[in-house]
Amino acid sequence: xxxxxxxxxxxxxxxxxxxxxxxxxxxxxxxxxxxxxxxxxxxxxxxxxxxxxxxxxxxxxxxxxxxxxxxxxxxxxxxxxxxxxxxxxxxxxxxxxxxxxxxxxxxxxxxxxxxxxxxxxxxxxxxxxxxxxxxxxxxxxxxxxxxxxxxxxxxxxxxxxxxxxxxxxxxxxxxxxxxxxxxxxxxxxxxxxxxxxxxxxxxxxxxxxxxxxxxxxxxxxxxxxxxxxxxxxxxxxxxxxxxxxxxxxxxxxxxxxxxxxxxxxxxxxxxxxxxxxxxxxxxxxxxxxxxxxxxxxxxxxxxxxxxxxxxxxxxxxxxxxxxxxxxxxxxxxxx
Amino acid sequence: xxxxxxxxxxxxxxxxxxxxxxxxxxxxxxxxxxxxxxxxxxxxxxxxxxxxxxxxxxxxxxxxxxxxxxxxxxxxxxxxxxxxxxxxxxxxxxxxxxxxxxxxxxxxxxxxxxxxxxxxxxxxxxxxxxxxxxxxxxxxxxxxxxxxxxxxxxxxxxxxxxxxxxxxxxxxxxxxxxxxxxxxxxxxxxxxxxxxxxxxxxxxxxxxxxxxxxxxxxxxxxxxxxxxxxxxxxxxxxxxxxxxxxxxxxxxxxxxxxxxxxxx
Numbered sequence: 114x115x116x117x118x119x120x121x122x123x124x125x126x127x128x129x130x131x132x133x134x135x136x137x138x139x140x141x142x143x144x145x146x147x148x149x150x151x152x153x154x155x156x157x158x159x160x161x162x163x164x165x166x167x168x169x170x171x172x173x174x175x176x177x178x179x180x181x182x183x184x185x186x187x188x189x190x191x192x193x194x195x196x197x198x199x200x201x202x203x204x205x206x207x208x209x210x211x212x213x214x215x216x217x218x219x220x221x222x223x224x225x226x227x228x229x230x231x232x233x234x235x236x237x238x239x240x241x242x243x244x245x246x247x248x249x250x251x252x253x254x255x256x257x258x259x260x261x262x263x264x265x266x267x268x269x270x271x272x273x274x275x276x277x278x279x280x281x282x283x284x285x286x287x288x289x290x291x292x293x294x295x296x297x298x299x300x301x302x303x304x305x306x307x308x309x310x311x312x313x314x315x316x317x318x319x320x321x322x323x324x325x326x327x328x329x330x331x332x333x334x335x336x337x338x339x340x341x342x343x344x345x346x347x348x349x350x351x352x353x354x355x356x357x358x359x360x361x362x363x364x365x366x367x368x369x370x371x372x373x374x375x376x377x378x379x380x381x382x383x384x385x386x387x388x389x390x391x392x393x394x395x396x397x398x399x400x401x402x403x404x405x406x407x408x409x410x411x412x413x414x415x416x417x418x419x420x421x422x423x424x425x426x427x428x429x430x431x432x433x434x435x436x437x438x439x440x441x442x443x444x445x446x447x448x
Numbered sequence: 449x450x451x452x453x454x455x456x457x458x459x460x461x462x463x464x465x466x467x468x469x470x471x472x473x474x475x476x477x478x479x480x481x482x483x484x485x486x487x488x489x490x491x492x493x494x495x496x497x498x499x500x501x502x503x504x505x506x507x508x509x510x511x512x513x514x515x516x517x518x519x520x521x522x523x524x525x526x527x528x529x530x531x532x533x534x535x536x537x538x539x540x541x542x543x544x545x546x547x548x549x550x551x552x553x554x555x556x557x558x559x560x561x562x563x564x565x566x567x568x569x570x571x572x573x574x575x576x577x578x579x580x581x582x583x584x585x586x587x588x589x590x591x592x593x594x595x596x597x598x599x600x601x602x603x604x605x606x607x608x609x610x611x612x613x614x615x616x617x618x619x620x621x622x623x624x625x626x627x628x629x630x631x632x633x634x635x636x637x638x639x640x641x642x643x644x645x646x647x648x649x650x651x652x653x654x655x656x657x658x659x660x661x662x663x664x665x666x667x668x669x670x671x672x673x674x675x676x677x678x679x680x681x682x683x684x685x686x687x688x689x690x691x692x693x694x695x696x697x698x699x700x701x702x703x704x705x706x707x708x709x710x711x712x
Contacts, residue, residue, distance in 0.1 A: 442552075
């Protein structure tokens, strides 16, 4: 009886161990096949007209297929890579399918008319030939966004803190916030461009303003919502006003401040791109508007793709910072 | 060695005397005033453990807020060792019904609140660890409050109070929200801490048995506006036993004072 139990245990342990051995994910093999097929379609199906870099795209797709095949074969040796490939397997199948649909609809059949819908190699062409301008645009956008966000977030945090902390400040700021707040910053672009000495300073001001409002409102509501019992506790322990403000009010309202920062980042990006399209003669918004003007749609999509990558990276970065600073919230609220 | 240091500190700390002199208090509710305390006179000797009993909402907790200095009384004076109470002071620490730990601070940093607020964080680092050890939570020093059970959280709140070596510990139903087993354990711990440290304790509770088990003296309040209805010593040695005939007798008398004699 006893013996039997032990062998049973051993069997289950062995089973568990073999389950933990990394296995090959069949989906990765399918993904390799899909990329190879996409490459074959791109290279062997003739274009309806001459399009540069078609072979490059096809060979590139094939190379991805080879890499995936290697990943599939060597997967059990590379634990991390294997897990990553297994998790993203379905995407690695979907991507070449979508690329091929796009390739066929645009370059191979002309079902999607050409100047408006260039094939993938059209985007590649834009990156290869125009990367200095694109990099310049990314830099210009990032400088405006960075400076504007820094000023706007700092000012918003301080305004919100002061508004929530003292009556004397909220007497003046709260009607102002109610009145100015609902006006979209984009509506102020023409006025600001006209009032400011340079489009650079105007851009920074617009981004800062767009950030300032949500950060102010959320910081204010965070400060107003601090549990009064925290103040009682701190006061009986000998805290002065400074301690209450810096060690109770600020940390207690930080979760709200971060919500404000997320909203502020969204508003800031929107107003930045519109401002670049209207009057600031630099940045990704300007690049896209310029590409449209020249009917260079490959460049337009290339710019949009860079925008998507850049702004999602910024949002992710803010999430990471929040997760670090608000680690104590984990388990208190569901993210 | 460490234990010895705590022992020394305990001998230095003496309980404070508390004098409540004809204190009345009323709340302002739009246009009307609601009287909560009516001419309360109470003198607490150093080192006494006084339990305040009274019907729910009679103003016991309000009296504690006045003693803590969180609010000034409408009329009358409160004195700690003869000096009038004008505001909060680390010599009078409150343990509230909710532990009200700061969720963004670890357990240790919560206990360190008092020393930090008083600008003595550096010199009192050792005392903070002692206080944690005193309530048996050394292993949880780096945990965050949301990871603690109700009893553990209330122990942290107790450590946060004791690290300041209060001469008057104000307990506002500190065990009220705990489950009954944790509660019984912590009642024993409270007595032990009080005997060891020698502070004066002022406890508000709605639990008659708890009052009699812990306190050297029980004060019974009337309905709002509260007046002192009865004030009697609990002349029993520690450790006490809940089945002690004298304790049972005192409980019946206390319940009678609270108007609950019929059911017992």
